[in-house]
Amino acid sequence: MLHWEPDRDGVRVRTPQGTYAAARLIITVGPWAGDLVPSLATRAVPERQVLLWAQPLRPERFQPATFPVFNMESPEGRFYGFPVYGVPGFKIGKYHHRLERTDPGAVDREIHPEDEMVLREGIRRYFPDADGPTMAMKTCLFTNTPDEHFILDRHPEHPNVAIAAGFSGHGYKFCSVVGEIMADLALGGRSAFDLSLFEIRRFTAT
Template sequence: MKNHYDVIVVGLGAMGSATCYHLAGRGAKVLGLERFDLPHAQGSSHGYSRHTKTAVYVDTPFEPFIERSFELWRLLEGETGQQILVTTGYLRMANTGSWDHLRDKVRHEVLTADEVAYRYPQFTLESDYHGLYDPVGGLLRPELGIASHLIQALRRGAKIHGREAVTGWKETAHGVEVETEHARYGADQVVFTGGSWTDRLIAGLGITLTVSRQPLAWVWPARNAASFDVGALPIWQIPAPECDGEYYGFPMMPDHPGFKLALHTFGETSDPEHLDRDARPKDEEEVRACLRRYIPDANGPLTAMRICMYTRTADELPVLDRHPAHHRVTVGCGFSGSGFKFSCAFGEWLAETALGQPNTIANKAFRFERLLGAADSA
């Protein structure tokens, strides 16, 4: 076949763009296919900012991936001259839990409610709250991260096609054949990083993926706006006891007006083709509850709202693995609202696996096998 590649990557959001970057960097002949624009706001990786931090991932399967991600984001910044990762510190506030296990493992501070109030008077906490401060935490700029991965992949020889939806694929005697609206392509391997569309792209995926609607909001602070600027405030997270979730937010950046915050919980289930992308009064009220309770100075007029998606697995851990029934297919999916920060390292793992190369990071926790029984019983 004339249009034959070493690897085709289907879906060029956070994971797919990073996978193309790492494949091209290893000298592979790569084709990346995306049904929407590059980058786009139809999936899970838009909205100007995403959290990254280290302390909360100590002693979890994510720990080596977050360490590697920090290295790779800085490497990408060096290649492009763009600031993708903005170090702000990360403040997690709660009235339960302990961080004793972090001692001697990672840089951090544990703060009393009074110490949080002294350092960050923007927050109003009850006396039984405490804070975990991670000095290396910060915000990532998702649109810039995706664009930077794609541009570097293109500069290294990758072929990248936007607005070209995949309509089918099959394994052949010599590899994999991928069909789109416009053409048919062949490859030795294919990587599916289709986000909320993954189980539509791979019939009989074998696991359950649940898509949920996730509103994001920006407000202009009612008082003391400068205290919410980047440099004055860390990224932050605090309980939402009314729904067993957590509020999270970001300092204000100069490229978008408003103080961004959202509710991290698994919201109304949907599917990617029929997601309601219009903001509702209830969406705004969810973040107003946070502002009234914890951050009253920020409780000013709304400047923007957007609707994002989470795609979660049964155990809320991602899948990074070869497909158990298709040895030429590698899959990255189900990042459960926490994927972007890891995307450069997850993309590296997916690229190495597709090429049959040794993995920089061992991965035992994110395999298909742990979920196959759960899908059968769902």
């Protein structure tokens, strides 16, 4: 989608393949939310994240049967990670890795020594038995809202446009219920769930 605009009968959506007319539209474009809904640009903010897979020194301690998926508050910040599963490495990331807001179209996909340092510090301090060689590192994007709760709502000015955005690094596990909510918002204008936590106007109400 290159552009959307309301018209008398609903919404017109322009794409490289052509222009489509629809009665209703759901916008779920992840880090690009602020491009397609400008009022969200300061409320759904893309942030560069980095993940690291380390070769454990004691692999037997990092197997799914002995080591949990974790999400851990620490004085240095919040680390998350997984046991060795699928690929032979212990996976770790840190929320708000290096506090790098970014343009989703121009993300720095290079891995820098500073990226490794952030995650290595967490491994050394909290998982010393995983402190073997780095096997791989990757970048990805989170799209954060100010309170890190999702945006699941209808557009404040165009109620036939529904928006799901700002999943703040924890949207994947909710995708089935989010799909149901967005279908209900688009088709009937409301959801059976209480969505007050996810309304767009919470950012202007205070």
